[in-house]
Amino acid sequence: MPQRSPSRGRRDSVIGGLMARKYESKAKAELDLEPKRVTNRQLIHGVASSFLEAAYQRLQSSRLTDKITIDEDYDSFAQTANSETSESFWKDENFRQEYEPSSDAGTSLEPLKAGYANSSKEKKITSETQEHFVDILLDKMISTILPDNFPEREQFTQRVNDPLRKKRQKLSATIFANNLKVLTTKLGAIFELQDSVIRLLAWRNPSGTVTMLVFISMICFNPIFLAILPLLYVLYGIMVPGYMHRHPPNRTAFLSRRTYGKSFLVSLTSGGEKTSWHPSDDIQEYDYNLDSDPLGHQRAHHIKQSMEFVVNLRDLQNSMSTMVSLSKSMEKFVFGTAGFKDEHRSTALFLAGLGTLLLLWLVSPLINWSMVSTVSVWTVMIVIHPKVRSRLAQIIKEDQVNRSREVLERTERYDIILDEPPDVRFIEIFEIHKQGIMPKDWAFLKFSTNVFDAQDSYRKAQVPPPGVDSLEEIKPPVTWAFDNNSGWEIDYNVEAWSQDRGLELDIEDEFLVDGAFKRRRLVRKVLRYANPARKPSYK
Amino acid sequence: MSAKSTVFRAKLVQKQGQKTCLTYTTAPQVSWALYQLYPFLIIFDGLLNNLMWCCDDICLPFIYLVLMTLVVSCESVLSEGSNVLGSLVNSWFGLMSGAFIMFSCMYYVSSVLWELKQDESPTLDDIVVMMDNVHYKLEKMREDVARVFRLQRRDFPFLLIVLTPLNWLVATYLVSSENYVKIIVTAGLVFHSSWCQCTLRLIWRSLFARHLWFIVCKRRDSTATDRDAHRYTVLRPALDVVIPRELALLESPQCAVKLKPYVRDATVRGCEHLRGDPNFTWTKVETVEYRICENQRKWPLDGWTHNTLAYERTKFTTGWGKGWQQSVSPWEFQESLEPDWFWIDDGWMPHDWDYCDADWNMLGSKDSLDCYTRSRSWTRSAFRKLSPQQAT
Numbered sequence: 024m025p026q027r028s029p030s031r032g033r034r035d036s037v038i039g040g041l042m043a044r045k046y047e048s049k050a051k052a053e054l055d056l057e058p059k060r061v062t063n064r065q066l067i068h069g070v071a072s073s074f075l076e077a078a079y080q081r082l083q084s085s086r087l088t089d090k091i092t093i094d095e096d097y098d099s100f101a102q103t104a105n106s107e108t109s110e111s112f113w114k115d116e117n118f119r120q121e122y123e124p125s126s127d128a129g130t131s132l133e134p135l136k137a138g139y140a141n142s143s144k145e146k147k148i149t150s151e152t153q154e155h156f157v158d159i160l161l162d163k164m165i166s167t168i169l170p171d172n173f174p175e176r177e178q179f180t181q182r183v184n185d186p187l188r189k190k191r192q193k194l195s196a197t198i199f200a201n202n203l204k205v206l207t208t209k210l211g212a213i214f215e216l217q218d219s220v221i222r223l224l225a226w227r228n229p230s231g232t233v234t235m236l237v238f239i240s241m242i243c244f245n246p247i248f249l250a251i252l253p254l255l256y257v258l259y260g261i262m263v264p265g266y267m268h269r270h271p272p273n274r275t276a277f278l279s280r281r282t283y284g285k286s287f288l289v290s291l292t293s294g295g296e297k298t299s300w301h302p303s304d305d306i307q308e309y310d311y312n313l314d315s316d317p318l319g320h321q322r323a324h325h326i327k328q329s330m331e332f333v334v335n336l337r338d339l340q341n342s343m344s345t346m347v348s349l350s351k352s353m354e355k356f357v358f359g360t361a362g363f364k365d366e367h368r369s370t371a372l373f374l375a376g377l378g379t380l381l382l383l384w385l386v387s388p389l390i391n392w393s394m395v396s397t398v399s400v401w402t403v404m405i406v407i408h409p410k411v412r413s414r415l416a417q418i419i420k421e422d423q424v425n426r427s428r429e430v431l432e433r434t435e436r437y438d439i440i441l442d443e444p445p446d447v448r449f450i451e452i453f454e455i456h457k458q459g460i461m462p463k464d465w466a467f468l469k470f471s472t473n474v475f476d477a478q479d480s481y482r483k484a485q486v487p488p489p490g491v492d493s494l495e496e497i498k499p500p501v502t503w504a505f506d507n508n509s510g511w512e513i514d515y516n517v518e519a520w521s522q523d524r525g526l527e528l529d530i531e532d533e534f535l536v537d538g539a540f541k542r543r544r545l546v547r548k549v550l551r552y553a554n555p556a557r558k559p560s561y562k
Numbered sequence: 563m564s565a566k567s568t569v570f571r572a573k574l575v576q577k578q579g580q581k582t583c584l585t586y587t588t589a590p591q592v593s594w595a596l597y598q599l600y601p602f603l604i605i606f607d608g609l610l611n612n613l614m615w616c617c618d619d620i621c622l623p624f625i626y627l628v629l630m631t632l633v634v635s636c637e638s639v640l641s642e643g644s645n646v647l648g649s650l651v652n653s654w655f656g657l658m659s660g661a662f663i664m665f666s667c668m669y670y671v672s673s674v675l676w677e678l679k680q681d682e683s684p685t686l687d688d689i690v691v692m693m694d695n696v697h698y699k700l701e702k703m704r705e706d707v708a709r710v711f712r713l714q715r716r717d718f719p720f721l722l723i724v725l726t727p728l729n730w731l732v733a734t735y736l737v738s739s740e741n742y743v744k745i746i747v748t749a750g751l752v753f754h755s756s757w758c759q760c761t762l763r764l765i766w767r768s769l770f771a772r773h774l775w776f777i778v779c780k781r782r783d784s785t786a787t788d789r790d791a792h793r794y795t796v797l798r799p800a801l802d803v804v805i806p807r808e809l810a811l812l813e814s815p816q817c818a819v820k821l822k823p824y825v826r827d828a829t830v831r832g833c834e835h836l837r838g839d840p841n842f843t844w845t846k847v848e849t850v851e852y853r854i855c856e857n858q859r860k861w862p863l864d865g866w867t868h869n870t871l872a873y874e875r876t877k878f879t880t881g882w883g884k885g886w887q888q889s890v891s892p893w894e895f896q897e898s899l900e901p902d903w904f905w906i907d908d909g910w911m912p913h914d915w916d917y918c919d920a921d922w923n924m925l926g927s928k929d930s931l932d933c934y935t936r937s938r939s940w941t942r943s944a945f946r947k948l949s950p951q952q953a954t
Contacts, residue, residue: 230621237628263760270763272756274616274702275695283604283677286622287662287669 161196207335208328214338226294226408233288239400244393294409354559364556371435445550452497452511453542455488456534465541470497475540476526482540494545503549514544588686596689603692604674610699615755626666627751632659634744703754710762724778769871776873794850797943801825801849804833804842818904818947825849825945826906847945849906854892855879856912857922857937860929866936875922875937892940902946910940 222228223235242248363369405411455475456465471490473479481488491497499505514520517530526535534541588596611617612626636656678684733742752758765771805824809817825847827833836842857875858866868877879886889895892910899905917933918924925933 228621230619230625233625234621237625259757263757263764266760266764267756270760272759274614274699274756281681282618283681284608284670284674285677286619287666288622288625289619290669290673 164196207332207339210335210339211331214335214342217342224404224407226292226404229289229292229294230286232404233292236401236404240397243397243400292408358557358559362557363553366441366553367435367439370439370441374439443552445552447506448503448549448551449546450499450503450549451514452494452545452547454545455490455540455542458539458541468540470494470545474524474526474535475542476524476528476537499549502555503551506548506550509548511545511547514546517544520544593686596686596693597683600684600689600692601675601678603689603696604678605671607692607696607699608670608674610696610703613751613754614699614703615752615757623751623755626663627748629659629663630747630751631744632656633663634747635740636660706754706759721778773872794852794944797849797851798829799848800846800948801828801945802833803828803845803847804836804839805845807841807843810843810845818902821845821847821945821947822904822906829906829943846948848948849943849945850903851941851943852892852895853880853939853941854889854895854910855881855886855937855939857935858915859935860933870935874935892942896942899944903944904946906943906945910942913939913941 219228219231223232226232238248238252242252358364360369360372406415452470452472453474454470455468457468458464459466469487469490469492471488473481473488473490475482475488479488494511513533515533517533517535521528521530521535526537529536531541533543535543608617612623615623617623633656636653636659733739737745803821803824805821809820809824812820824833829849855875856868856878857870858868859870859874860866861869870876875886876888878889878891880889881887890898896905896910914927915929915936915938916924917926917929918935918937919932920934922935922937929936
């Protein structure tokens with residue numbers, strides 16, 4: 024954990040400050056509440072990193088031993104190219120003297136790196152000979168997840184056999200873990216971006232919010248800015264800072280003890296404390312002169328790395344949870360609201376949408392959309408300002424909201440008329456009688472869905488067909504309902520229904536007789552208002 | 563890490579912001595005056611920060627910039643007059659922006675004063691650091707301007723003559739006056755930002771930009787004044803040379819050709835020891851030294867090559883400093899020597915390279931990181947026999 028000791032050297036304090044600034048807000052709450060979690064976290068990180076390290080080593084060794092095609096080789100090269108060439112990539116052409124002599128003058132400048140290289144080489148040698156047990160375990164796990172007789176495999180064959188897809192890498196725990204490891208260390212910027220967007224929307228960085236609004240207004244009035252602004256960002260958000268890092272313009276001489284004065288805009292519109300605006304990664308110390316305290320520097324770097332890893336992992340997990348809940352609500356919308364599950368609501372929604380659509384279509388040529396969108400964006404941003412929102416909440420009382428909601432519900436309830444004629448189908452049942460000892464002596468056996476003719480499997484097995492003993496026990500098919508105004512009716516057109524089933528038997532009144540059994544067909548009307556709502560395939 | 567492998571490195575000099583013991587060495591009146599000055603310094607520093615876009619919140623200068631442009635566009639209401647509602651909205655926004663800027667300034671000033679009152683009074687060091695800051699920033703702004711307007715005083719008339727009609731044309735036909743003022747305000751507010759400065763520096767890297775700049779600002783008058791005067795420097799206007807009597811009897815050209823070893827002797831050793839010798843006679847020659855500079859520029863990939871920029875020195879030049887002239891190579895030049903001149907040396911003598919910065923200001927005799935150009939002279943001396951009239 025970063026220890027901030029003001030008595031230590033300048034570098035330490037700078038890095039300590041950096042560390043503290045970056046992680047104060049994120050880690051403080053947890054640390055203060057549960058000091059034990061520190062060790063847990065370290066444990067987790069230790070386990071995770073060793074696991075990932077093993078996976079990585081496995082990947083390295085498998086590349087050497089496997090017989091690989093050119094495509095696979097290319098792909099794995101593309102995967103590992105970054106990690107292999109990154110060392111040389113980060114070397115600076117202008118500081119060649121700093122790293123070239125160090126390679127044979129023994130590791131003096133970068134002892135850590137060289138040591139790491141040696142140890143990794145050793146590891147590689149050992150791991151070439153034996154597969155890591157974690158790997159075997161993972162492969163087992165995957166093979167249990169995906170058995171060969173996977174029922175829906177046919178569905179995926181096209182994806183699996185797709186020649187383009189085949190070229191790519193196979194599912195591998197090692198590659199996945201490696202990618203996860205690399206991504207996790209690099210995702211910090213994305214989460215930082217996420218945070219800064221939240222800060223902008225919550226007015227915790229008011230000048231930034233206003234700047235954003237100005238940019239949005241510019242886009243609204245001249246949409247080509249949509250193309251210009253990203254370029255502007257690349258030039259002045261990434262490239263010029265990079266240039267300024269290499270050739271500092273030195274615009275300020277000394278840092279003042281404190282800054283006096285407030286901006287009117289900021290004090291007027293601030294929505295809360297902003298923790299940081301510049302991503303703290305910008306304030307890294309690229310220093311080839313690690314003389315003052317190389318060990319301390321390494322330690323700080325290490326702490327930062329591991330902290331960042333865990334924090335990023337946590338953020339990744341949280342954002343995955345967000346994704347899951349988002350997909351759930353999307354699902355709810357697609358299969359619920361948009362799937363006419365609640366027909367009142369869906370109909371109301373559709374009609375409202377249709378009305379809006381037509382209105383927009385008709386009105387759009389008459390409206391200055393730049394102005395409207397600008398004004399609406401500004402209005403929305405002003406309305407969601409924390410101070411304004413609370414004021415608005417005071418003005419718009421809760422019961423007003425409730426009342427309007429009631430009105431809306433009533434509209435849904437009584438202004439939407441669901442009176443389409445339902446689907447009508449007929450269900451049939453066979454009333455089966457068994458011949459007694461006398462030829463004219465018939466005894467009721469069952470109401471069944473089976474005709475129970477001589478070819479019937481139940482008949483061959485000499486068991487009665489599935490069925491019930493009384494008509495009251497018969498239920499309509501799933502999702503269907505009996506028409507209450509019609510009862511069971513005997514089908515007197517025996518010839519027709521027996522011919523439909525290919526039965527050429529004797530007909531006695533309404534019965535079809537085949538010697539030991541006779542049956543008649545009972546028919547009843549069933550109704551259904553609508554098909555059941557759509558469901559996702561896995562539900 | 564073994565002790566052997568540790569590299570010992572010197573440390574950079576750090577800027578010393580704090581002056582020691584100012585309190586004891588400063589007169590109370592001065593301290594008092596500085597104390598009175600402090601709020602103004604802070605406010606001025608705030609202004610400079612906004613101009614240089616180096617305050618903590620870099621969005622604020624941008625917002626002020628937008629507000630300023632809105633204020634400017636408010637002025638155009640009278641001239642347009644076509645869309646009443648639009649111009650009304652415009653002018654309302656302009657007025658509001660102006661009021662907002664005014665109010666922001668007032669708020670800032672009052673908040674500075676109030677915070678100063680709340681805070682403990684500043685130490686003398688604080689005040690001096692603030693003064694240093696303000697001075698440093700002003701100096702930077704001056705440098706920014708000076709770097710762009712790196713002009714000789716004599717260039718100003720030319721610039722005025724070229725730019726005034728251009729200015730008039732642009733303002734009259736290309737952009738409306740409103741946009742013109744807007745551009746000027748924007749440029750003025752953005753110019754001192756480090757982004758703008760970096761952009762200018764990056765643009766300066768392009769050859770095209772430099773050509774353009776040269777065409778606009780640095781066009782020198784190419785009237786070569788006394789062209790030959792630069793070619794050589796007179797070593798001895800009238801050198802006494804002692805020659806054998808029979809040589810003196812020859813016609814002038816033949817005599818001069820044979821004169822060479824004696825002239826060389828005379829320049830190297832002098833010929834006073836032969837004074838009074840009856841076999842020899844005295845004559846006078848003028849010796850000069852021709853000097854041609856060879857110029858090279860350092861390119862990151864190819865190293866030193868003769869590939870120099872189009873507006874700077876060519877491969878071979880004569881003359882030094884600003885008054886250089888393009889020249890042919892020494893070996894071409896030696897063929898075109900005038901008939902009454904004769905070489906003393908057998909060949910051209912190369913001197914060591916002089917290494918210069920990007921503007922051909924000499925830095926030293928060794929290549930270094932800040933050397934981008936280099937130049938060396940090839941010298942060869944020549945003489946001509948002076949007729950008795952010239953000798954006197």
